[in-house]
Amino acid sequence: MQRKNVQEKYWKTLLCKFAVLLVIFSGARFLFFCGNYKIFANEIPWCIFKAFATGIRFDLATIAIFNLPVWGFWSLPFRFRSWKIFNTIATGWFLVANFLALLVNVIDAKYFSFTFKRMSGEIFGQSVLLSEDPSIYVYMFVEYWYIVVSGLVLAYALVLAAFKFSLTNKTDKIRKRDFAYSFVSIILLILCVRGGLQRKSLKSVDSNIYAPNIRMACLVNNSAFNIFHTREKVNLPRYDYFADDDGKLWKISPRHRPGKFCDTCADFQGKNVFIIILESFSAEYIGALDREFKELPDTTFTPFLDSLIERSYIFDGFANGTTSIDGLTSMVLSIPPLLDIPYIVSTYSENVVNSLASILKKDGYKTLFFYGGKGNSCNFGSLVSKAQFDECYCQYDYDGPSSNISGWGVYDEEFFQFVARKVDKTKNPFCSVLFSLSSHHPFLYPQRLHGKFPKGSEKLQELIAYTDYSLQKFFETAEKMDWYKNTLFVLVADHIASPQQRYYQNTLGGYSIPIIFFDPNGKLIGKSNEVAQQIDVMPSILDLVGSKHNYFSFGSSLFDQNAPRFVIGRKDGIYQLIAKDFVCKFDGENVIGLYRRSDFLLENNLAEDPEYFVEKENLQDFTKAFLQQYGKSLRNNSMVVTD
Numbered sequence: 001m002q003r004k005n006v007q008e009k010y011w012k013t014l015l016c017k018f019a020v021l022l023v024i025f026s027g028a029r030f031l032f033f034c035g036n037y038k039i040f041a042n043e044i045p046w047c048i049f050k051a052f053a054t055g056i057r058f059d060l061a062t063i064a065i066f067n068l069p070v071w072g073f074w075s076l077p078f079r080f081r082s083w084k085i086f087n088t089i090a091t092g093w094f095l096v097a098n099f100l101a102l103l104v105n106v107i108d109a110k111y112f113s114f115t116f117k118r119m120s121g122e123i124f125g126q127s128v129l130l131s132e133d134p135s136i137y138v139y140m141f142v143e144y145w146y147i148v149v150s151g152l153v154l155a156y157a158l159v160l161a162a163f164k165f166s167l168t169n170k171t172d173k174i175r176k177r178d179f180a181y182s183f184v185s186i187i188l189l190i191l192c193v194r195g196g197l198q199r200k201s202l203k204s205v206d207s208n209i210y211a212p213n214i215r216m217a218c219l220v221n222n223s224a225f226n227i228f229h230t231r232e233k234v235n236l237p238r239y240d241y242f243a244d245d246d247g248k249l250w251k252i253s254p255r256h257r258p259g260k261f262c263d264t265c266a267d268f269q270g271k272n273v274f275i276i277i278l279e280s281f282s283a284e285y286i287g288a289l290d291r292e293f294k295e296l297p298d299t300t301f302t303p304f305l306d307s308l309i310e311r312s313y314i315f316d317g318f319a320n321g322t323t324s325i326d327g328l329t330s331m332v333l334s335i336p337p338l339l340d341i342p343y344i345v346s347t348y349s350e351n352v353v354n355s356l357a358s359i360l361k362k363d364g365y366k367t368l369f370f371y372g373g374k375g376n377s378c379n380f381g382s383l384v385s386k387a388q389f390d391e392c393y394c395q396y397d398y399d400g401p402s403s404n405i406s407g408w409g410v411y412d413e414e415f416f417q418f419v420a421r422k423v424d425k426t427k428n429p430f431c432s433v434l435f436s437l438s439s440h441h442p443f444l445y446p447q448r449l450h451g452k453f454p455k456g457s458e459k460l461q462e463l464i465a466y467t468d469y470s471l472q473k474f475f476e477t478a479e480k481m482d483w484y485k486n487t488l489f490v491l492v493a494d495h496i497a498s499p500q501q502r503y504y505q506n507t508l509g510g511y512s513i514p515i516i517f518f519d520p521n522g523k524l525i526g527k528s529n530e531v532a533q534q535i536d537v538m539p540s541i542l543d544l545v546g547s548k549h550n551y552f553s554f555g556s557s558l559f560d561q562n563a564p565r566f567v568i569g570r571k572d573g574i575y576q577l578i579a580k581d582f583v584c585k586f587d588g589e590n591v592i593g594l595y596r597r598s599d600f601l602l603e604n605n606l607a608e609d610p611e612y613f614v615e616k617e618n619l620q621d622f623t624k625a626f627l628q629q630y631g632k633s634l635r636n637n638s639m640v641v642t643d
Contacts, residue, residue, distance in 0.1 A: 011181050011185075014074055014075075014185075016161075017094075017161050017162075018063060018067070018071070020157065020158075020160070020161040021063050021067075021098060021158075021161060022056065022059055022060065022063065023157070024098075024102060024154050024157050024158055024161070025059040025062060025063065025101075025102070025105065025222065026052070026055070026056065026059060027150075027153075027154050027157075028102060028105035028106060028109070028154060029052060029055050029059070029105075029219065029222070030052075031105075031106060031109045031147065031150050031151070031154075032105065032108060032109045032112065032218075032219065033048070033052075033219060034109070035109035035110045035112070035113065035147060036109070036110075036112055036113055036218075038499070038500060038505070039113075039215075039218075039499070039505045040216070040219065042502055043212075043213075043215070043216065046212075047212040047213065047216060048216075048219070050212045051211060051212055051216045051219040051220050052219070054210050054211065054212075054220045055219065055220045055221075055222065057195060057196065057202070057210070058195070058202070058207065058220060058221055058222040058225050059222055059225075060192045060195075061192055061193065061194075061195040061202050061222075061225055062101055062222045062224050062225040062228075063098075063192065064189055064192030064193040065193055065225070065228055066097040066098060066100075066101045066224065066228075067093075067094060067097060067098065068189070068193065069090070069093055070090040070091075070093050070094050070097075071185070071189050072186065072189060073086065073090055074090065074185075075181075075182045075185035075186050075189065076182060077178045077179045077181070077182040091162050091163070094161075094162050095158065095159070095162045098158055099155065099158060100224070101224035102151075102154055102155065102158060102224075103151070104119050104223045104224050104227060105222065105223045105224060106147060106150070106151035106154065107119070107223075108223040109147050109150075109151075110144050110147050112218065113497070113498055114280075114441065114497050114498070115322045115323055115495075116218075116322050116496075116510050116571070117218070117322055117571050117572055118204070118218055118221050118222075118223045118226040118572065119223045119226060119227055120204075120226050120227055120230040120340055120341075139441075139442035139444075140441070140442065143442065143459075203229055203573070204221060204225060204226040204229045204230065204572060204573055205572060205573030205574060205587060207220040207221040207572065208572060208573070208574050208585075208587070208592065209592070213603075214507070214585065214593055214602065214605075215505070215506055215507075215602070217572060218572070221572065226572075230340040230341075236338070236339065236630070236631040236634060236635065237588060237631070238631065238635070239588070239624065239627045239628045239631050240628065241621075241624040241625070241627075241628050242624070242625060242628060246625075248621055248622075248624075248625045249625050249628060249629060251564065251625065252564060252622070252625055252626055252629060253629070254552055254553055254554050254629060254630075254633060254639075255550070255552060255641045256539060256550065256551050256552070256553055256556070256557075256641070257550050258542070258543075258546075258547055258548055258549060258550065258551075259543065259557075259560070265543060265544055265546065265559060266546075267519075267521075267523045267524075268488050268519070268523075268524075268544040268545050268546070269545060269546035270363075270429055270545060270546060271429065271486055271487060271488050271544075271545055272428055272429050272430050272431070272432075272483055272486055272487040272488065273360070273365070273429075273430075273431040273432070273487070273488050273490070273541055273545060274423070274431075274432050274434070274487050274488070274489045274490070275331070275431075275432070275433045275434070275489075275490045275491075275492070275537070275541075276434050276436070276471070276489065276490070276491045276492075277327065277328065277331065277433065277434065277435045277436065277492055277493070277494050278436050278439070278467065278471075278491060278492070278493045278494070278514070279324065279435070279436045279437060279438070279439045279440045279467070279493075279494055280439045280440060280460060280464070280493065280494070280495065280496065280497035280498075281302075281305075281439065281464060281467075281493035281494075281496075281513065281514060282493065282496030282497065282498075282499065282504060282512065282513065283317070283493075283496070283504075283509075283512040283513055283514060284496065284499060284500065284501055284503075284504045284509070284512070285300070285301045285302060285456075285461060285464045286300065286301075286302045286305055286306065286309075286514055287299065287300025287301075287302065287303075287306045288300070288302075288305070288306040288309040288310070288314075289309070289314075289512075289514060290503070290509075290512055293501075293503040293504075293509060293512075293600055294501060294503070295501045295502070296501075301453075301454060301456065301461050301462075301464040301465040301468065302464060302465070302468040303468065304468050304469070304471055304472035304475075305468050305471065305491070305514070305516075308475075308491070308516070308518060309514075309516060311518065311522065311525060312491075312516045312517060312518040312519075312524065312525065313516075313517045313518075313519075313524045313525055313526050313527070313528070314514065314515065314516050314517075314526075314527050314528070315515045315527075315528045315530065315531075315532035315558060316528070316529060316530065316531050316532060317492070317493075317512070317513045317514055317515030317531075317532045317533070318511040318512060318513060318531060318532070318533050318534075318567040318569075318578060319493065319494065319495045319496065319511045319513045319533075319534055319569075320336040320337055320511075320533050320534045320535055320567070320568065320569050321336070321337035321495060321534075321569060322495050322510075322511075322571070323337075323342070323378070323494075323495060324378045324380075324435075324440075324494045324495065325342045325344060325378045325379050325380070325383065326342065326494075326495065327492075327493070327494030327495050327534055328378075328380065328383055328435065328494065329342065329343050329344060329383060330533070330534035330535045330537075330555075331356070331492060331534050331535070331537045331538060332355050332356050332357065332383065332384075332387045332433065332538065333353055333354075333355050333356075333383075333386075333387060333538070334356075334535045334536075334537075334538040334539065334552075334553035334554055334555050335353070335535070335554060335639075336533075336534075336535050336554055336555075336568050336569065336570075336630075337569070337570065338568070338569075338570045338575070338627070338630060342379060344379050344382050344383045344386065345379060345382075348634045348635075348637075349382075349386070351634065351637045351639050352637060352639065352640050353386065353387075353552070353639045353640065354551050354552050354639070354640050354641070355386070355387035355388060355538075356387070356431065356537075356538045356541060356542070357369075357387045357388050357389045357390075357431060358387065358388040359542060359547055359549055359551050360431045360542075360545075360547065361388065361390070362547075362548075362549050363429075363545075363547050363548060363549070364429065365429050365430060365431045366390055366391075366426055366427055366428075366429070366430040366431070367388070367389045367390045367391070367430070367431045367432075368389065368390065368391045368392075368393070368422070368423070368426065368430060368431070368432045368433070369384045369387075369389045369391070369392045369393070369432075369433045369435075370392075370393045370394075370415070370418075370419045370422070370432065370433065370434045370435065371392075371393075371394050371395075371409075371434075371435045371437065372394070372395055372398070372409040372410035372411070372412065372415035372435075372436075372437040372438075373394060373395055373408055373409035373410075373437055374394060374395055374396070374409065375392070375394045375395075375396065377394075377409075380435070381394075389433075393418075393419075393422060394409075395409045395410050398410045398414075398415060398418055399418065400414050400417075400418060401414075404446070406438075406442075406444040406445075408437060408438075408440060408441075408442065408444065409437045410437070411437075411438055411444075411445055411446055411470075412436050412437060412438040412439075412445075412466065412467050412470035412471075413445075413446070413466075413469070413470040413473055415437070416434070416436075416470050416471070416473065416474035416477075417473065417474065417477060419432070419434050419474070420474055420477045420478050420481065423478075423481075423483065424481045424482075424483065426483075428483060428486065429545075430483075431541075435494075436467050436470075436471075438463050438466055438467050438470070439460060439463040439464050439466070439467045441460075443459045443460060443462070443463045445463060445466040449466065449469075452469070453465035453466055453469065456500070457500055458498045458500065460497055460498045461498075479520075484520055485520050485521060487520065488517065488518075488519060488524075488541070488544060488545065489516075489517070489518040489519075489520075490515075490516065490517055490518075490537060490541065491514060491515075491516040491518065492513065492514065492515050492516070492534060492537060493513035493514055494513075495511075495513070496510060496511065496512065496513060502601055503600050503601065506601060506602050507571060507576055507583075507585075507602065508578065508583055508595075508597070508600060508602055509600065511567070511569060511578075513534075515532045515534075515536075515537070515558075517540075517544075528558070530558070530565040530580065531565050531566065531567050531578055531579070531580060532558050532565070532567075533555060533566070533567040533568065534555075535553065535554050535555030535568075536555035536556060536557070536558050537555070538551075538553055538555065539551070539553045539555050539556050539557040539558075539560075540557045540558040540559060542557070543557035543559050543560065544559065549643050550641040550642065550643050551641055552633075552639050552640055552641045554568075554626075554629075554630065564622070565579070565580060566578060566579050566622070568623075568626060573587065573588075574586070574587055574592070574593075575587070575588070575623055575627065577619055577622065577623045577626075578597070579597075579619060579622075580597070581596060581597055581598075581615075582594060582595065582596060582597060582615055582619060583595045583596075583597055583602065584616070584619035584620065584623060586620060586623045586624075588627075590620075591607050591616050591619070591620050592607060593605050593607055594606040594607040594609075594612060594615070594616050594619070
């Protein structure tokens, strides 16, 4: 009887260990929900409950994957499983593996609100925070103390699960029933690793299928699970939907010849180009944009940018990705972020490419890049080098007072003035790219200006107002310089952040950004209702300034009336195509979502409605053709066009 009790206690203890793990990961999901509550605030309680219940499946898969060695070892029906040395090793694995899995879920409880996607394998190639000043971590810990405290509580529960439920009980004899228990345990392990009995193993992309609605997929998913399944996805799937000579492919050929597509293009030939990339400047915070979608249409944090928009030509703009390096790659190389990791750290980063800088250099332009942070923050330095900019200026090149440097970098106001002075000494024509900084966490700006700007529900909004103020000061300085009147300004955001209103919390408005072309001479004013994306910026500039060279671009000039207008992106394994009237979601094989753009909350999925069969097929074919061209170009290293 004693032996039987010992064996039963062993299996009960093993069950308790993994039951506690399931509770811990469910707690991490609840923390994720709380950290991103505003995103789910308008969901009905039943959908939230269903998302949590469905998430258990992803948690079980995560537990099985990260505990595969120890689960398998503890399931073996042999006496050595109770030996102390083996259990010490197994307990160490249990602690380390589950702590790492828990850690990324806890971090994502807040990090998600900046990227709008669960952490993935791209973290292995990113240096967003690792190379920055350690003081940044202090700001983060203080501001998100509740995440830190909750994470520590969950970590403490993990330690209890590791040591409280000991498996080192001596066993004199293994009975036949233990073989049955072991068999059941291993079968359960296999089922959990696969995520169920379905034909294909559970993948991250399946969160879009099993979620109550597509907006809840992030709540269903598990960050550790997502990282595991995207850790090696550096190569694109080989999409061969059409024959190479199929006309559907050549309608969207990435090989472009120089051309003039608008009457006003002649006014900009040979002009300087000044691109200003605004960190986290969602259209949500810009009063002059997206008024029809806003719950508070008269609210703005950008009075200067609003006034500039009235004197500019603007588009219905969308980002191609959700991070800064995605935005910069899209605009400078015209390569959208359709990989699981940033292009610049992928296996294709060694491909020969053209860029806005390399092409304009052929036309006699001097090319400069400015960023107030450290040289290779977010892998900017690597990308700028790849793009062949002549000069790159960062925090270390700034020659102003040291008091104007925060933990992240130089404050925007001072750095923008530094940029104006540098450009004023540059020979014309030039192409300059300035990437703003202050509207990035930890959201710091000079103490002397505190209280000057409106405060919103998020700290970011106050910093948006500060950067707008810095932008105004920059233009006031630039107006006095000789190069100003002879310069085409392009203002674009890298991505959105911290959405507050419902439209900006889904995968349509969640990419809505400004794309602004400003001519100080007033020869480019108006508004286009066509959709525009970041990869269109490079070809549009080359078109306007009259570049004479062929080039490779996945986008097309916004001034070409015959080019297809669309926005392509990828999130959580799902490709999204935004067209004039519809939004299409494609999983690589089938359309899983079709929405009218007028359905701005994406609530009515028309994918199975026969009335929209033609629209569905057309958008699906277009997406397939784009993916095939994209994949073929990257794999074959055929991303340049000779003159």
